Amino acid sequence: MPDNKEQYFDILIAGAGFAGSLTALILHNQGFKVCVVEKGRHPRFAIGESSTPIADMQLRDIAVKYNLPWLHDFSRYGSWQQSHPEIVCGIKRGFSFFKHHPGQDFTTDANHKNELLVAASVDDIQSDTNWMRSDVDAFLVSKVQEAGISYFDLTEIVSAKRNSEWEFNCICPEGAMVIYAGFYIDATGGGFLLEKLTGVKTSSDSFLTDSFTVFSHFHGIARWTEMLKDANIPTADFPYDPDNSALHQILDEGWIWMLRFNDQRTSFGFVLSCKEQSLKGLQTAEIWDAMLAKYPAIKNILKDATLAAEPGKIIQSARLQRKVDRCFGPGWAVLPHTAGFVDPLFSSGIAHSISGIQKLVLNP
Ligand SMILES: Cc1cc2nc3c(=O)[nH]c(=O)nc-3n(C[C@H](O)[C@H](O)[C@H](O)COP(=O)(O)OP(=O)(O)OC[C@H]3O[C@@H](n4cnc5c(N)ncnc54)[C@H](O)[C@@H]3O)c2cc1C
Structure with missing residues (x-):
């Protein structure tokens, strides 16, 4: 472990979309020291907005399982309007x-x-x-910060190396910064960072959908x-x-x-x-x-x-279809929207992301 313990985390999550933030909140509740690195700043525009019965069932499920009771309200229009009418949906x-x-x-x-x-x-x-994703994602980031999870926005991970742990070289608004972490979760919603840090490639070759x-x-x-x-x-x-x-x-x-x-x-x-x-x-x-x-x-x-x-x-957009060659490796794993994408018909993305999160975190 490096001397600067402040900058050492059990888990670094890259990307503060709703999936990165939910993963951070769950892992934090499970006792891990987590940080989230976001290249942009909330609120920011995002696509991927319609929930489904499965996504909402999963939200209710993780609200109970991982002690995030406030999440329950977002699983139905009525309770959302009662609790958070200011978050547009x-x-x-x-x-x-x-x-x-x-x-x-x-x-x-x-x-x-x-x-x-x-x-x-x-x-x-x-x-x-x-979901008005800009509102929902910004709200979840406020929950991340409220929980005391370290959150670095406008921060770019420039390079990383891993021996027994990861050393991430970042550029943040204050200048260069090094973050150390035991594990890296890619929640960036694409394969660019993953390829830069691990060499794992993203391709579209094997899809019939175009x-x-x-x-x-x-x-x-x-x-x-x-x-x-x-x-x-x-x-x-x-x-x-x-x-x-x-x-x-x-x-x-x-x-x-x-x-x-x-x-x-x-x-x-x-x-x-x-x-x-x-x-x-x-x-x-x-x-x-x-x-x-x-x-x-x-x-x-x-x-x-x-x-x-x-x-x-x-x-x-460019062609929508893509998938990574590998979803996990030594010291890292990706969430579903980094792992790949086929087509938005039937709005399966939110549900996929939540089920991916549940596979990655500890099961209570
Ligand atoms: C056209 C289209 C329509 C869709 N419609 C639906 C729908 O109706 N319903 C549905 O369920 N799903 C839909 N989806 C899928 C949905 O968009 C995804 O499932 C969802 O956005 C995944 O959320 P996420 O938090 O994993 O990733 P994202 O929403 O992609 O968030 C990733 C975050 O990572 C940040 N980031 C990116 N690169 C870096 C980096 N290098 N370092 C740090 N941070 C970084 C970004 O700024 C962003 O904040 C749609 C997708 C598309 C393309």
């Missing part, structure tokens, strides 16, 4: 799908052709939620249910209002997610096939415009929409 009653055809307005029939609504909760109180996304947060996105009503499309027998769900518009080239929040912001993004010839060589704004030109009903949804301050622009 939205109601998510289920998964809704509407199929569009290029060049045509949305159409259906008395049997709800082109529509699929999958209810996941009985009412709004019991409902799953769309997609990318263009997305942002908006104000003023029209309510889909109102648009259906305006077009005299029956909605009275819907099990819930599709705007209060993870609303998916299905296209020939991929699909759109629409996740509405209480404060009138909406997360909206296209997931598109990288193989789509009509989009090859286009810039982000051109892809956006090309998709709206093809689908009149989608263009109409966005008619009065303006970009929200954060992120304030339309973002285009």
Whole structure:
């Protein structure tokens, strides 16, 4: 152990997304001396927002198992609103799908052709939620700090070596800093740091799925249910209002997610096939415009929409599919969002992350 015991930790967690922070809180409660290193500063924009019944069940589970009782409130819309109305979220009653055809307005029939609504909760109180990740992640970091866990933000791990323990060379706002730790958990949500520190590579080669996304947060996105009503499309027998769900518009080239929040912001993004010839060589704004030109009903949804301050622009991702060659090694392990990603359809990310955390920490 180095002389400077202040900078020695049992476990260093890189990345303070919700998963890194939850891991830190659990390990701290289990008696480990933990630190969290975040390259950015909260609140910061993040994608990955809709929870599911499994994710919420897991939240309730870890709230009890790892002595984080306040976490329980975030597992249902009703208790979230009662305990933390200031942390923005939205109601998510289920998964809704509407199929569009290029060049045509949305159409259906008395049997709800082109529509699929999958209810996941009985009412709004019991409902799953769309998380405003910037708010949720910032709140969890405040819990990390409240617990007395060492938290270094705006800090970059430049290099590291490991003999019996890790020695991390970091750059923080005050200058260079060395952190020593027995174990390293990568919660950065990508493979860059892992490769830099361990040489373990991330690749996309073995995936059949080949997609990318263009997305942002908006104000003023029209309510889909109102648009259906305006077009005299029956909605009275819907099990819930599709705007209060993870609303998916299905296209020939991929699909759109629409996740509405209480404060009138909406997360909206296209997931598109990288193989789509009509989009090859286009810039982000051109892809956006090309998709709206093809689908009149989608263009109409966005008619009065303006970009929200954060992120304030339309973002285009690289290919989404990736996985690391190894998930753990001597003195290190990764959380699921670092380990890999396939596709956001069905919103499995939050649940994957929580189950990964449970595999990594001590079982009570
Ligand atoms: C387009 C898209 C849509 C998605 N939609 C959903 C959804 O609806 N529901 C769902 O459950 N999941 C969804 N996901 C998956 C979801 O985003 C992830 O499961 C979730 O973000 C994982 O959280 P995390 O805390 O592990 O990682 P992240 O949210 O990626 O957080 C990583 C943190 O690490 C920090 N960091 C990065 N690099 C470094 C570094 N070198 N050093 C220090 N810190 C670093 C970042 O600043 C960030 O704060 C979606 C994913 C994508 C790509």
